[in-house]
Amino acid sequence: MKRRTLLASAAMGLALAAAPAFAQDKPKIGFVYVGPVNDGGWSQHHHESAMKMKEHFGDQIELIEQESVPEGADAERVLTQMALSGADLIFTTSFGYMDPTINVAAKFPDVKFEHATGYKTADNVSAYSARFYEGRAVTGYLAGAMTKSNKIGYIGSFPIPEVIRGINSSFLHAKKANPDVEMSVVWLSTWFDPAKEADATQALLDQGVDVVLAHTDSTAPLSVLEKAGGYGFGQAADMYDYAPEPRLSSIIDDWAPYYIDRVQAIVDGTWESHNVWQGIGDGMVGIGEITGPVPEDVKATAEQMKADIAAGDYHPFTGPINKQDGSAWLAEGEVAEDGVLAGMDFYVEGLTGEIPN
Amino acid sequence: MDPVLLVASIMVSATPILLAAIGEMVVEKAGVLNLGVEGMMITGAVIGFAAAVGTGSPVLGFAAAALGAAVLSLTFGFLTQYLLSNQVATGLGLTLVGLGLSALVGAGFEGVRAPGPGKLWIPGLAEIPVIGPMFFRHDFMVYVSLLLVAGVWAFLKFTRAGLILRAVGEDHESAHALGYKVVRVRMAAIFFGGACAGLGGAYVSLVRVPQWTEGMTAGAGWIALAIVVFASWRPFGVLIGAYLFGGVTVLQLNLQAAGANVPVELLSMSPYLITILVLVVISARGVHGAPGSLGRSFHASA
Amino acid sequence: MIRLEKRPQPSRLWTIVTPLLAVVLTMVVGGIMFALLGKPPLEAIRTIFWDPLFHPQFAGYSRPQLLVKAGPLILIAIGLSIGFKAGIWNIGAEGQYIMGAVCGAAVGLAFYPSESVLLFPLMVVAGALGGWAWAMIPAVLKTRFGTNEILVSLMLVYVAENILASASAGWLRSPEGMGFPGSRNFKQWPAVFNDELVANTGMHWGVVAAFIAVIGAYALMARHIQGFNIRLTGEAPRAARFSGVSPVRIVFLCLGISGALAGMAGLFEVTGPAGQITIDFNSGYGFTAIIVAFLGRLHPVGILLAGLLMALTYIGGELAQLMLGLPGASIQLFQGMLLFFLLATDVFTNYRIRFAKGELA
Known part of the structure; x- marks a missing residue:
């Protein structure tokens, strides 16, 4: 039985896996960072904001993270694996993830993506950036x-x-x-x-x-x-x-308010793609x-x-x-x-x- | 552009690569190519930082860094000398291990402040106009690095041990036939090289930056390898090379700060091109640049 | 007193046993490390070695990805191994890999947005030539002046990296990229996109080339006279010279092959998985391939397996991060340990351990 599903998923590959067959009740939120989460700068800040978001929602959601992901080929694989693991929303927190995010998002129409500091969007890809x-x-x-x-x-x-x-x-x-x-x-x-x-x-x-x-x-x-x-x-x-x-x-x-806002939209089922540029007024x-x-x-x-x-x-x-x-x-x-x-x-x-x- | 400040800055910026390179030069003189300098430097950076924070003494920090990196380098020595593994591959592995290990050890030290060594004005000399502020108002490690260069030079040139070390590096079969303990000499050289790389790494985390961040040596170990080649395995060549390599970066940044347009990439690749040129010139003259047994494993067939 | 005695022939048994022994040792020590980090050791090991191959949720995707990740490593390592056999130490494959990608991409972009079917083959040739030319520098300097190729090829890596930086920020920068560094994305240009040949298999042209290289190298080294000459040059340089093998020819041949293969790998990577020229698209494959070449004991089949094992630890490491929250650095350390154990145990293949009384050396 197990072997059959295994073969089936191998044969049908992404098309099958794209359906969140393994999705749990809890929304699963993924974060991908370009540097180590303790780099003292960019990645650390996204990570800390993610932790604040997690604190806000507590057990309502599940958080998965991956650090030190090089931009390019590796990013695409990491994003795909995250989507396969049943993530509902994935934040890709570096400019260089833009094309990989768009590519992976096209294969997983039911998974939402949020890409930081880029300019490309899709039905399931938002772009967010700070002024x-x-x-x-x-x-x-x-x-x-x-x-x-x-x-x-x-x-x-x-x-x-x-x-x-x-x-x-x-x-x-x-x-x-x-x-x-x-x-x-x-x-x-x-x-x-x-x-x-x-x-x-x-x-x-x-x-x-x-x-x-x-x-x-x-x-x-x-x-x-x-x-x-x-x-x-x-x-x-x-x-x-x-x-x-x-x-x-x-x-x-300060990405935390934005992260809380967007994850809330997933919890409520109201998430829609957008391209925002927030500044001091929004708290970003x-x-x-x-x-x-x-x-x-x-x-x-x-x-x-x-x-x-x-x-x-x-x-x-x-x-x-x-x-x-x-x-x-x-x-x-x-x-x-x-x-x-x-x-x-x-x-x-x-x-x-x-x-x- | 103030030449006094420029020279003083170059000396600080060049010290980590000078320390690492002089150690690597001794290793290569003994016939061993250790490509793991980056891994040993980053290990020294984190151990030195942690020890300086723990003890409150930068001197103890440097000592711990030297010891820690040297012990790490012994794994390379054991693999290449006793188990006869390939030096290039093992060196690359050492870099992987060093980078991973340092990140794990260093978790928790981000954002911590470590005590740095104060400036040590050399009495008398520091007061000389121009020369004083350029050369004689640095922290003690700058002087240590210069003394190390002179020490290595004297060791290789005048001592019997230095002669043996060179003989082992030039032709290990003959050295062995003469009754020298090839493997032991090489282990000692590797240990020394590791200690120097550790000092260089600690200089980055305790003086030059000064803080601990994962991956902070950012390729300095690879530059040290280039410097050894540039120097064609001569101690004072290493000194010049380190100041040249460090100097190009500092000069490039200063030119930018002064508002000049500089072709950054061209300038950053120039030291490597010069190194290749130097290599070609020395080999074209028929001089054996590299030690004869460099990178080759030695096994005493009884 | 323990003493090593060189075997007349490398032991077949130990050739097979040592990699397994090394993996087991890595699992034990790595497991202890994971336990110290407060993670379940058995689960971590299983995630790294087992899940990419058999996890019901991921394996369908990650198995093909093993090929994608291993392809360039194998292709480069095969080229390097031929040189290493001859005692020619090209450790600058990273530079040749970069130059292949840059040259191939530049030729392709010069014809943008052509849809010609000839363009991709042309780019592959340009990539191979780029890598070949970069490797010819140490070859010419070695044969003409006797300059050490280890050092020249290594220095040229840094030069190539600077050329890559200026290409991605300057002359190959995408005009539609909003001023960000990086070339046009080849994935959005169907004529040159090096896509999977069959969906969900991971097989793109680079992987195909890697397999061909494995077979070609096997044939060359085992059957062809040049392969014999190469091995002879490495094992007994003087004997080779007496039997009429030109050392100059061998240098050009070996560096040429490894440069061209590395250049091709770069081109396949940049038009395929990576998608574009960026300042750090290279991700160190040229150096990792050296490790792969040695892990594979410089044998084509060994390299194939070593490349796949390396890819397994990368992808398994990613899964371990994802599912168990292991720090990225611990994966790096784990890979380093695996490498150390593989190198350490190799001694049993070529040497016999003897317990002798007193010191004979």
């Missing part, structure tokens, strides 16, 4: 206000729109606080390499920079700043261990407590900015803004469209250097 540039506006402002050398630095990973948005948003708001500010950008071509991140921080300091914003995952920049002097920010996590100095504040990825982007020697008035302005963005009264990309070459981008009072932001591949006026490639 980190809203948070970058606040930290950029603080950086501009706190620099004494008028030089701030930005450690970028890859020249993708998300990072370029962050650079532009930080710079524009640093300038609001300090019109003389200059920003140096260093590209590392990696999301995670603590030693290289540390070297980059040191290189920026050596060039006279005294406030460093990082768009890579580890706490290495803060460790270096703590030792060598200068200010920085928590990235992805609050990194409150480094408060009050060198950490001034932080941009926190958090700003950590402002610490260190930030003057009261600066702190008040920053907090006001955060409140205005959250309430939708202020958009970090509000004209007049020119592109780097001096051509006009946004007119007075004009607000950037999401479509343009999603594919942002240019610097704003005042930034020096070129975007690689």
